[in-house]
Amino acid sequence: MLALSLGVSKLPSKLDWFDILGEGIVLLVALLWLTLIISSRPAGRVTEWLYYGSLLLVCSFFLDFIDEFVRYPDHIRIMSWLESLPAPIGMLLLTYGLVGWHREQRIINRQLQGRERFLRDHRLLDPLTQVYGLEYLYAVLMRDLELHQAKQQPLCLAMLNIQQFAAFNRRYGVAAGDAYLVALSEQLCSQLRASDILCRYAGDRFVMLLANTNQQQAEIFVQHVQQHLANLPALHETLALDIVACDVSTLSAMEALRQTEHALNSLKSPRYPLTMHMAQG
Numbered sequence: 001m002l003a004l005s006l007g008v009s010k011l012p013s014k015l016d017w018f019d020i021l022g023e024g025i026v027l028l029v030a031l032l033w034l035t036l037i038i039s040s041r042p043a044g045r046v047t048e049w050l051y052y053g054s055l056l057l058v059c060s061f062f063l064d065f066i067d068e069f070v071r072y073p074d075h076i077r078i079m080s081w082l083e084s085l086p087a088p089i090g091m092l093l094l095t096y097g098l099v100g101w102h103r104e105q106r107i108i109n110r111q112l113q114g115r116e117r118f119l120r121d122h123r124l125l126d127p128l129t130q131v132y133g134l135e136y137l138y139a140v141l142m143r144d145l146e147l148h149q150a151k152q153q154p155l156c157l158a159m160l161n162i163q164q165f166a167a168f169n170r171r172y173g174v175a176a177g178d179a180y181l182v183a184l185s186e187q188l189c190s191q192l193r194a195s196d197i198l199c200r201y202a203g204d205r206f207v208m209l210l211a212n213t214n215q216q217q218a219e220i221f222v223q224h225v226q227q228h229l230a231n232l233p234a235l236h237e238t239l240a241l242d243i244v245a246c247d248v249s250t251l252s253a254m255e256a257l258r259q260t261e262h263a264l265n266s267l268k269s270p271r272y273p274l275t276m277h278m279a280q281g
């Protein structure tokens with residue numbers, strides 16, 4: 001507003017289109033930074049430094065862009081200061097924010113490494129499929145149930161069983177059975193969100209912990225997995241799979257596993273190739 005009220009429009013013949021293009025691009029990039037910071041960073045001090053830094057840059061670049069179209073009388077110096085000063089201050093704030101971001105990331109990395117070490121030390125991964133085992137599932141389930149109950153968010157378990165796996169092993173050999181389990185766990189992993197967890201519950205049973213998911217969403221997920229696995233050449237075509245999904249939000253870890261297993265066991269599945277069954281918890 002100040003720029004428009006103090007400045008005088010330049011004649012079209014005086015416009016420098018290369019300058020306009022260059023300064024327009026700089027302004028757009030600064031706006032993009034600002035949008036990325038607002039949309040991707042959690043609230044906090046570091047985000048504020050980044051936000052105010054980029055905001056000052058946007059201000060400066062915007063005035064720089066505007067003065068391609070308007071000219072200010074020589075005695076008016078304020079526009080020149082307003083154009084030049086915010087940029088270096090913004091750069092300093094942005095740099096301070098980036099240093100904070102770097103520190104933050106180092107702390108997160110250290111925590112992730114700690115978690116990884118915990119996994120390795122306690123041998124919580126199943127050696128065949130490299131997914132988590134029962135011990136880890138139980139520990140995480142207890143923690144997640146507590147968290148979800150405190151936040152009043154839904155939590156579902158999906159359990160999968162391979163039908164007649166013993167017969168498959170006898171017919172094709174244990175090595176083929178092992179290969180099937182590895183391929184199946186890889187495919188299941190590929191269908192999960194980052195917040196979900198896949199565990200090998202028993203020999204031919206897997207459990208998927210579906211965070212922040214209600215019964216209806218879990219059933220849609222099960223259908224999706226069903227369709228995905230049905231068309232998979234990597235999995236042996238003579239095996240049938242049962243899957244159930246249960247909302248366990250209000251249960252204890254022990255009850256949650258017991259109830260989901262009960263739902264799975266209560267399925268009376270006809271034996272035909274690669275068919276999956278869903279049951280409500």
Ligand SMILES: Nc1nc2c(ncn2[C@@H]2O[C@H](COP(=O)(O)OP(=O)(O)OP(=O)(O)O)[C@@H](O)[C@H]2O)c(=O)[nH]1
Nearest residue numbers: 128161162163164165166167169174177178203204
């Ligand atoms: N290849 C292989 N087989 C395994 C592994 N762990 C368990 N099994 C086999 O999985 C089979 C599970 O047998 P059951 O619990 O009777 O299951 P099932 O034959 O699928 O019977 P239903 O589930 O009732 O259809 C057993 O034969 C185990 O030997 C493994 O790591 N590798």
